Every structure is written in structure tokens, then in C-alpha cells.
Amino acid sequence: MLLEGKTVLITGASRGIGRGAAVECARQGADLALNWYRDREGIEETMAEIKALGRRAVELECDVAERSSAARFINKAVKELGHIDVFVSNAGICPFHAFLDTPQEVFERTLAVNFSGAYYMTQAAANRMKDQGKGGSIIAISSISALVGGGMQAHYTPTKAGVHSLMQSCAITLGPYGIRCNSVMPGTIATDINKEDLADPKKRAYMETRIPLGRLGEPRDVAGCVVFLASDLARYVTGASVLVDGGLFVNLQ
Numbered sequence: 001m002l003l004e005g006k007t008v009l010i011t012g013a014s015r016g017i018g019r020g021a022a023v024e025c026a027r028q029g030a031d032l033a034l035n036w037y038r039d040r041e042g043i044e045e046t047m048a049e050i051k052a053l054g055r056r057a058v059e060l061e062c063d064v065a066e067r068s069s070a071a072r073f074i075n076k077a078v079k080e081l082g083h084i085d086v087f088v089s090n091a092g093i094c095p096f097h098a099f100l101d102t103p104q105e106v107f108e109r110t111l112a113v114n115f116s117g118a119y120y121m122t123q124a125a126a127n128r129m130k131d132q133g134k135g136g137s138i139i140a141i142s143s144i145s146a147l148v149g150g151g152m153q154a155h156y157t158p159t160k161a162g163v164h165s166l167m168q169s170c171a172i173t174l175g176p177y178g179i180r181c182n183s184v185m186p187g188t189i190a191t192d193i194n195k196e197d198l199a200d201p202k203k204r205a206y207m208e209t210r211i212p213l214g215r216l217g218e219p220r221d222v223a224g225c226v227v228f229l230a231s232d233l234a235r236y237v238t239g240a241s242v243l244v245d246g247g248l249f250v251n252l253q
Contacts, residue, residue, distance in 0.1 A: 006029070009087045012037075016219055058080040126138065137234070186221075190218060
């Protein structure tokens with residue numbers, strides 16, 4: 001029970017990595033506030049799993065790209081659960097598209113959700129933690145794509161590099177308040193976000209052969225890292241980034 005007594009907030013928690021992190025945090029003793037957007041069925045399933053573990057959970061639908069959503073989410077979490085110990089910025093999109101003809105709306109929406117949303121939410125959570133005076137942990141779900149490019153992801157990879165950089169700067173500015181800031185860099189994790197891209201058996205098999213551990217990742221693989229960074233086991237870890245990729249990044253041969 002590494003998170004006993006802690007309150008954890010997670011954006012984009014209705015499916016994929018967000019749901020996996022939420023359920024594992026609950027399993028480790030945390031109460032949760034969950035953000036979601038346009039996925040009622042998904043959030044209901046996530047909430048049911050958490051409550052089955054005997055933990056408290058509240059949810060709020062809002063678009064992280066809207067600046068006002070940050071205050072709404074943080075305020076509801078504090079009103080219902082009393083305080084914030086951990087904030088996980090997870091909400092993100094990855095609409096694959098070729099660079100040369102990427103529509104303006106695709107680029108701007110990706111930037112708004114993945115980077116602006118992370119910025120606004122992190123800022124609001126950090127201010128609340130500062131006012132509480134007890135420190136805290138902020139974790140951003142970046143990506144291996146912060147370190148490498150992608151032919152169909154030129155609008156996406158810079159946003160994940162930005163999230164990683166944001167955590168480095170926040171670690172410096174928030175350190176004096178006892179607030180730790182770290183990023184997690186998942187490799188290829190099988191979720192709804194890449195379901196269509198991995199539907200081709202040949203492409204899926206190719207991706208698996210590039211991973212030294214021989215398989216695609218699962219949300220729970222990332223969730224374990226989130227729990228560690230959220231817990232007191234990581235009390236001296238800040239400004240760090242953790243690859244959770246099965247060895248994909250180092251496999252150059």
C-alpha cells in the first residue's frame with residue numbers, strides 16, 4: 001500500500017494509460033479524482049474498478065485544452081477529497097498524419113491537448129500544492145517520442161518533448177516547496193490511441209521484434225512507474241525521466 005492516505009489526480013483517466021494508472025494507484029491505497037472527456041462508458045468502467053477496490057473516487061468531464069478546465073478539476077478534487085498529494089498529467093491524443101499536408105486544425109488540437117493542457121493543469125495543481133504547504137508529486141506522461149522522431153508524428157513528438165521539458169523546469173521552480181516533478185516516457189503501449197495503427201499484423205509483429213523484451217507494453221507496465229514516482233520511495237527523485245519501453249530506445253541494431 002505505497003499510496004495509503006494519498007489523493008491522486010489523473011487527467012485522461014477513462015482508458016489506456018490513465019485508467020491503468022488510476023486502478024493501480026487505488027490498489028496501492030490512494031483515493032482519486034479523475035478527468036475524462038467524451039467517454040462516459042470508459043470513465044464509468046474506471047470508476048467501478050476503483051470503487052471495487054474500496055477507494056473513493058470522483059470524476060469530472062472537461063477538455064484539458066480549455067484553460068478554465070484546470071481550475072474546475074482541481075477545485076472539485078479538493079472539495080470532494082480534501083487535498084492533493086499527487087497530480088498525473090496524462091491526457092493526450094495522437095492523430096497520425098503525414099507532415100507535408102497536416103491540416104492546421106490537427107496540429108493545433110494536438111498542441112492544445114498535449115502541451116497546453118498539461119501546462120494549465122500542472123500549473124493549477126502546483127499552486128494548490130504550494131498553498132497546502134506539504135509538498136507533493138507531479139508526474140507527466142511524456143513519451144519515447146520526446147527522444148526520437150516519427151514520420152507520421154511530426155505534430156505529436158514536439159508536444160511530448162515539451163512535456164518532458166516542462167517537468168524539468170517545474171522541478172527547479174517547485175523544488176523549494178517540496179514538490180517533485182518527473183516525466184514518464186512510455187514506448188509502444190497497446191491502447192486505444194494506437195489500436196488502428198497496430199491493427200496490421202505485420203506492423204505489430206515488426207514492432208515486437210524491435211523490443212528486447214519481445215512484447216508491446218500494457219498500461220499496467222506504465223502504472224507501476226507512476227506509483228513509484230508518486231510514492232515516498234521516490235522522495236529524492238525530481239527532474240527525472242523514466243523510459244518504460246521494454247528496451248526499445250536502446251535497440252539500435
